[in-house]
Amino acid sequence: MSMMITGYTEARVEDRWVDIDFFVYDQHSELKIVPCIEGHSFAYDALEQGTSMYWLSTAPDDLSDAVKKASASPDGTLIGTDDDYDHFWFCIDGSWFQKVNLNMPEHCGFFPRQAIVNYLSNPAENDLDLEVMLSIEGYQALEAEVKKAYQYFEYTSEWSNRQVLRDLKDAVLSRLVAFNRSRNLQRHDKAISLSDVRVVLLRE
Numbered sequence: 001m002s003m004m005i006t007g008y009t010e011a012r013v014e015d016r017w018v019d020i021d022f023f024v025y026d027q028h029s030e031l032k033i034v035p036c037i038e039g040h041s042f043a044y045d046a047l048e049q050g051t052s053m054y055w056l057s058t059a060p061d062d063l064s065d066a067v068k069k070a071s072a073s074p075d076g077t078l079i080g081t082d083d084d085y086d087h088f089w090f091c092i093d094g095s096w097f098q099k100v101n102l103n104m105p106e107h108c109g110f111f112p113r114q115a116i117v118n119y120l121s122n123p124a125e126n127d128l129d130l131e132v133m134l135s136i137e138g139y140q141a142l143e144a145e146v147k148k149a150y151q152y153f154e155y156t157s158e159w160s161n162r163q164v165l166r167d168l169k170d171a172v173l174s175r176l177v178a179f180n181r182s183r184n185l186q187r188h189d190k191a192i193s194l195s196d197v198r199v200v201l202l203r204e
Contacts, residue, residue: 005044007037007092007168007201008067009175011192019066020179020197033070036171036199039164044203046164052096053201056089060200071202080202087204094197097169105154106162110139113151128155172197 010017022034037043047053059071059080073079080087111133118126134142139150156162176197183189 003041003044004204005037005039005047005201006035006204007199008033008064008070009036009172010064010067010198010200011176011179012196012198013190013192017060017062017064017198019064020175020192021066022175022178033066036175037164037168037201042159043164046161047090047092047168047201050161050165051092051100053090053092056091059089060091063200067200079204087202090201090203092199092201094194097172097197098194100165100169102162102166102169106156106160107133108154109133109135109152110150111153111155112149114149116151116153119155123158127157127159128153168199172199 008019009021011020019033021036023031024034026032037047059078063071063078068078071079080089107128107130111128115126115128115132119128134150139147139152142150156166172194176192176194180191183191
């Protein structure tokens with residue numbers, strides 16, 4: 001059975017954690033959380049290698065009610081607590097999202113022009129082959145006529161660790177913006193920032 005990792009976005013509001021993820025009604029008219037990230041071992045590896053994710057010895061005592069409900073076993077108990085060795089909890093603090101810069105491409109160099117055309121026409125089907133990428137030095141060493149077949153290109157694969165992290169950060173930011181837009185200004189509700197946010201993750 002493959003590993004599954006699910007992440008939820010929580011914000012500290014008035015000294016308690018609340019879930020700020022989006023919610024949808026499924027086909028059975030049941031209200032469900034839309035996690036900020038869901039994936040298998042590939043997503044977990046990207047988080048482990050690219051973020052400040054840290055392991056929690058048990059489920060957090062201060063989990064939001066919504067996350068507790070979404071992470072409950074059929075008998076209603078919260079999974080990942082003491083003596084449960086099949087589920088593990090992790091956390092990424094909001095400070096990581098504040099500091100990380102994921103704008104730079106993962107790869108940059110010279111690719112065959114036709115390969116770039118194929119990739120741009122259908123990125124999901126035509127991933128660029130890094131084996132054919134040339135560095136600046138490699139490109140400059142080519143004959144003038146051969147150079148015409150190459151083009152400089154900055155590239156981040158849809159299946160790369162960086163794209164997983166970009167998608168996660170975008171998901172967290174969209175939730176933060178939506179939460180702040182929902183504030184009741186007449187009641188003087190305060191806006192939250194990334195410093196008020198955390199992502200709690202359950203690995204199963």
